Amino acid sequence: MTSWVAIDFETANEHRGSPCSVGMAAVEQGRVVRSWSTLIQPPTELRHFNPYNVRVHGITANDVATAPRWKAVLADILSFADGRPLVAHNAGFDLSVIRAACDAEGIAWPELRYSCSQVVARRTWKLLTYGLPHCMDAAGLDFTDHHNAEADARASAEVMLAAMQEASISSLDNLLAKHRIRWGSMTPDRQWRGSQYGRERKPVPGANPDADPEGALYGLTVCLTGTLASMKREEAFARLADAGAQPTKSMTKKTNILVSAEQTQLKPGGVLSGKSKQAQALLDAGQDIEILDEDEFLRRLGP
Known part of the structure; x- marks a missing residue:
């Protein structure tokens, strides 16, 4: 994807459905080729x-x-976009303006695909804050007219182009794929999802059915909380599965054991983790559940 359009809104008040200005900037073959803006009368009740x-x-x-x-x-926005995807800096805000303004005027949502230059900037540069002026500075670009919708749209486009140059990638699709950022979307049937970075999550291994049934953890569901000193969580999950236990990332009514790394250091009156509080509540409700510190966990896990 080498052709796309950046967009920015300003609103009359705190309500997302009160756009009073919009700016857009069209990108083709790695450069901004055209921009446009207009003032807007906000919907009557939000004016x-x-x-x-x-x-x-x-x-x-x-x-x-x-x-x-x-x-x-x-x-006019849809005509300028001409079917191309949108980019905005903090796209969650700008695309919610479109949805809320349509709702206020009783208009169906348009079908759009979009991404966020701020989300991309977070994967490209290490900054204290990722506002548009700071991202422009990180990209080595001048920016003096913040909160002018057309200037902000052009700046959002330039930030995305700088991130593409930083990654030596000329396609927006490939840039998002590199950073594991999904496209956002909205549809006329009121379905939408944000453009977000998604960490690659490793699946939790299943319990080994051929493990020793006499093992101390065989057949049990085991949850972990805190940072173990002896091993990384992925290794702990693998060893639990090898022992015939079912590791899990969250507390449920099926959980038999919570391994809490903090229990070893916890003093009377200390603050429990969220999972430890859940375990206590399940125990109070009559569930058969134990909380183990790391030393006891290692003893039961075995060599």
């Missing part, structure tokens, strides 16, 4: 301008008095 928002972007109710309404602007 008040909060002084805080006005201080941020400088747009007032008088400025939008003759601006187009949301339905017409949405048509």
Whole structure:
């Protein structure tokens, strides 16, 4: 994907459905080729301008008095996008503006695919904060007109392009795949999902049915909490499975044992972890469950 469109909204007030300005920037073959913006009359019931928002972007109710309404602007947005995916910096906000404004005007959501330059920036640079000005600085680019929707859209596009250059990748699809970031989407039947980074999660191994049935952990469901000193969690899961136990990542009514690394250091009156509190609640409810410290866990696990 070498052609896409960046988008940015400003809102009249704290409600996501009060867009008062939108800017867009089209990217083709690794550069911004065109940009566009317009003021917007927010939906009638959300038309008040909060002084805080006005201080941020400088747009007032008088400025939008003759601006187009949301339905017409949405048509222009879709025409500018022309079927291409969208990119926004903090896309969760900008795409929620589209959904909320459509809801306020009784309009069906458009079908869109999108990604987030802020999510990509988090996988590209190590910064204290990932606001648009800081990401532009990390990309080595000047940025002086923050909260002007067209300038922000161009900046979001430039941040994404800089991240692509940093990764030596020319395709947005390939960049997202490299960083394990999924596309976000919304559909006219009101289905949506965010564009997010997803860590690769290793599956929990199943219990070895051929393990020694006389083993101390055979046939039991075992959950772990805290950081073990003796081994990494993946190794602990593997050894539990080899011993015929079923390791699990969460406490359930099937859990027989909670191995708590913190129990070894826990003093009377100390604060229990969330899983330890769950174990105590299950025990109080009559469930047969034990909490083991790391030393006892290792003794039962065996050599």
